[in-house]
Amino acid sequence: MKKVLLSITFVFCSVFIGFSQTADSNDDFMTKNNNVKISLTSLAFKNVQFQYERILTKRIGVVVGYSFISKGSVPFKSQINDLVSDDPDTKDMFNNAQLGYSAITPEVRFYLGKGYGKGFYIAPFYRHLKYDISDVNFTFSSDLGPQEDIDMGGKLTANTFGLQFGAQFNLGKNIILDWWIAGPHYGTSKGDFAGVTDRTLTPFEQAELQKELDNIDLPIGDIEAKANANGATIKISGPWAGIRSGLSLGYRF
Template sequence: MKKLFLCALTALAFLGAKAQDAQNTIKINPLSALLSTGSVFYERKINDGISAQLGLAYTGIKLEDVKFTGVAITPEVRFYLKQKAISGLYAAPFLRYQNYTVTDGTDKGKYNSFGGGALIGRQWVYGSGFVLDLFFGPSYNSGTYKATQGNNEPDIKGGIEGFGIRTGIALGFGF
């Protein structure tokens, strides 16, 4: 899977248009690996000041004794401030849907949540096609847990439930 992803990114870099005229970016967040999570983002320019981005993540994170395994989908709209999309300072409201299997000792269940937040970020698209995206902002998620094994509900926290911070560094290619 990793080899296929890297091959696709390389092909897009060589086949894409000039980076200054980039209409799309594909990025990964290397910091998410520290949290046992893999995430990929696709951004598309809509007009000179606005783009849309879709993020997909898969996690196997363990917070204390509680393990979360599953996916998150994060759509966002980016409003570029005084620069043309897709390179510059931006503000971005986002939504997030999470679907996890939760394991806490012998108890197991399903957790689904919906939330959102707002980001401030800065993205650079260099002439070579390399993209650097830095972002930070508050988030809130609220969900439901349904036990499939056992009766105890785990303590769901750590930004997965309630208030949290969404931050990251994304690296990729513009085309």
């Protein structure tokens, strides 16, 4: 993963340096060729998204975005529960779950309208996402009583490539509005989760916990869940898809 990120960073830096040299020799290049932006629509979902854009030529700009959600209660919990199976124990496993999120998104923009950071654009992009999840609850039958709980947590990462369609407008001398019309992206994901008990589980308890793990029904790819004497492990892998859309307000300088 580090090699992939370093390779992508190298490509974007090379593009930046090459076009910056061209831009410096272009008499028509606008003096205000830097933008900093914050997404307005994502704030409603507690997702803070920042972008920095450098206008290189009339038709080309490079953008680096960073977004994050501070760790807290899982958003859209009721909608997620509707996606899992009808088993009450499975539906309750996200009730106390905590979720954190971050993403880095570099892109190259090709302006088709007026240019110099204005008008309609298309932008191929790469996105690296990371989810930090904890306190996912599983209930299983125990030798010590009718039921016992185990909390699981771990990280899931995804790497996707996509194409953003959008338009950017000047609202004043220094204020800009960036409209992400649609940006579908697709790639792969991988996750590792573990839960550790404070005591050794008996064979009966492991079997009961395995039954609960086998009932996991989430639309996120292949799931490999195994109970053991110390708790359980879950490995997730499969495709990952999404779409970027929204409005950002920015300052041009």
